[in-house]
Amino acid sequence: MRLAILIGACATTTAAFAGIVNGGFENPSASAGNWTSAGIPGWSASATGTTGVWNIPRATYFTIEAAEGTNIGYTNGYMAQQVTDVLAVGKTTLSLFAGRRTDNNSTSFLIELWTGGTVTAGNVVGGTKLADTFYNVGLFAHTTHTPMGLTYTANVGHPQIGQPLTVRFVRSGPNEQIDIDDVQLNSPFATAVSGQLTLADFSGNVAAETVTIEVRSLAGATLETHYNVPLSASGAYSFTTRQTGPKVMSFKGRTWLTKKTGTVDITAGATGVNAALPNGDCNSDDVVDLTDYTIIATAFNAFPSSGNWDVRADLNGDEVVDLTDYTIVVTNFNLVGE
């Protein structure tokens, strides 16, 4: 089964050292509101007929957008993935979003990190469980995606150093379904990428902004992985990655259009990977058009206390929607993300 997972990994990434494969559950695609049920590429599951991806929202079941992309993953059993990352000295971090459906069908579950062994039907055979944490669904409101995760620190001399890591989710509540999204694993072998982003036409709090950074093997190539990275007050960012080799990265902010880098070899990490992101994309669909104009028109003259306040319309972050915001849209009208 491990072999099958590795073959799956090759189909979705060309990186020698990948993190979680299909951790956002965007493969396969699903039509709006609908789910698949024949398993999830990259994942091994116990419930083969009731494991799949689900494009939410869906009226009465899950009425909010996915935490990442358009799909979440679900299983009515347990599921696991062994990755090519190996246990290394230092801190390994597993993160994900755990969902609670609008109805009562989302379950509590254990989030586990293993090393060694092989994975079959959602089980780890012959491995060692390093850590776990419990997602208690009853502690959270219906229709939420709750950030969850765990860390594990391996010291020098740890007997499992060099063995592959596995993440596993185990149903343990009275209800039937694990609902998760955006599973990410960061291990100490990762290299660091950093740089400076300029959020154009913005005088607000840059440190409150998070940018989605996508990593591709080549311009236009299949997405390998992505990171949601907070910015410092000066726009500095950094993240660690398991990816190696020449990459093209792209940056997308809340109301800013996507900007791509040229080719950057990140095998040994990279610094000074900078970009300037044009503003004006109120609805974050990566084009500045009439929709953005309308969002500003609707919120025109609003302050945060106003009934028609819409933070998306305050493009320059000065807590009023006015001519300055309108001018940003006009100036960048018809611009699209790279």
Ligand SMILES: [Ca+2]
């Ligand atoms: Ca997703």
Ligand SMILES: [Ca+2]
């Ligand atoms: Ca837009």
Ligand SMILES: [Ca+2]
């Ligand atoms: Ca403004």
